Amino acid sequence: MTPVQAWEIAALVPDPELPVLTLGDLGILRGVAVDDGGLVVWLTPTYSGCPALREMSRDVAARLTAAGAGEVRVRTALSPPWSTDWITPAGRRKLAAAGIAPPGPAPRRPAGPVPLTLSPRQAAVTCPACGSADTARTAAFGATACRDLYRCRACAEPFEHVKAI
């Protein structure tokens, strides 16, 4: 199996927490290489405490082995850290189709110390149900670290949004 073929198989593994997305869509598949011992696949965690990394590693190894890859080693790539900017355009479309508003661009950090945000920051988020831009954030922390909660003022639909980070 070539690295390109292996990449295509690994990229299609669904994310355990957001199964509408694949590891390729999320941008957490960092690399595939072939060495003497077989295939090496690099994944990066989204957050330091991401509990899904182990499941993802197991799923990637199982899919590649089933496709005849031989020995597969899944490794962790910590640098550069993941950000939502790694989510692909296809991934963003799939999120919106699943009723989860995709993230905007990650905030750019100015020079100097990390700025403190004293008024709750609210991204310009479009309702994934009706397309209205008249939405309001209802909670800054959602069911997983990567999501917050919004409500649409136009159609009243509550929905999740992937935080830009």
Place this chain on the structure above:
Amino acid sequence: MGFDTAYEAITEESDDQRWAFGTGFADPLAGVETGVPDGVPGADLGAYCLMLGDDALIMSHRLQEWLARAPELEEETALANIALDLLGQARLLLTRAGYADGSGRTEDDLAFGRGVSEFRNVRLTEVGDADFGGLIARLLVFSTWRLALLDRLRGSSDPVLAAIAARGVLELTYHRDYAAQWLLRLALGTSYSRERMAAGLAAVAPLIPELFLDSDLELRLSPRVAVRPAELRAEFDSVLAGVLDRVGLVWPKGSGEPARRGVHTDQLGPLLDELQSVARANPGATW
């Protein structure tokens, strides 16, 4: 598909062991290049990662105590998210410590196998919170200090420490925002909420000087690998003053004698009793 028992329904047949308290969990640094940079004593690097990991582990545990006790569901979710981020940082740092010092100790060995005198966390992380105002004061101090520290550690000559720090900075940024925004709401809310916020600040003030004491270890490892805590003081003071000025609160005077890192309050023992109880009752257990 039907199941005979609820347990069967939530478990799956696999060769992998399910984790009970961490055992069997994937090595969080699996495959990361774990060599120690040239010229850096592995024991020192290990000790440094251990204290940064202990700070995150113990702070995370205290935050987890708020679950099912927070004033609102939204705050419980927020605190759980923050606790999980810190637990993740702790896992990476403890694993790094066990590699770097050459002992081969795992994250579990370090988290569950040490006693009070071997923990290197600052006292700020181990004290319990009297109320939500106390928690907010402690979280703001902790996240402001740790954010300044990790931001500088992004440039560490240890690539693993630098990568852990770079990820941690993004997380601590919203931990600090969360705490600062709550401080404003409590301080500008009712006279009672303002009083509780001021009491929280008074309770945490004596624990602050310890955060900025340079130890021999940090002096040896800085500036290449580590950061001297004293260098963080100006940024810390400036951020905290900015928040407190906005609500007309000031730090209480007389912050007390700084303790050396590794000197603990009598609250760490009971905390570890709970944190380590399952691991101690069932050594090496998996399920």
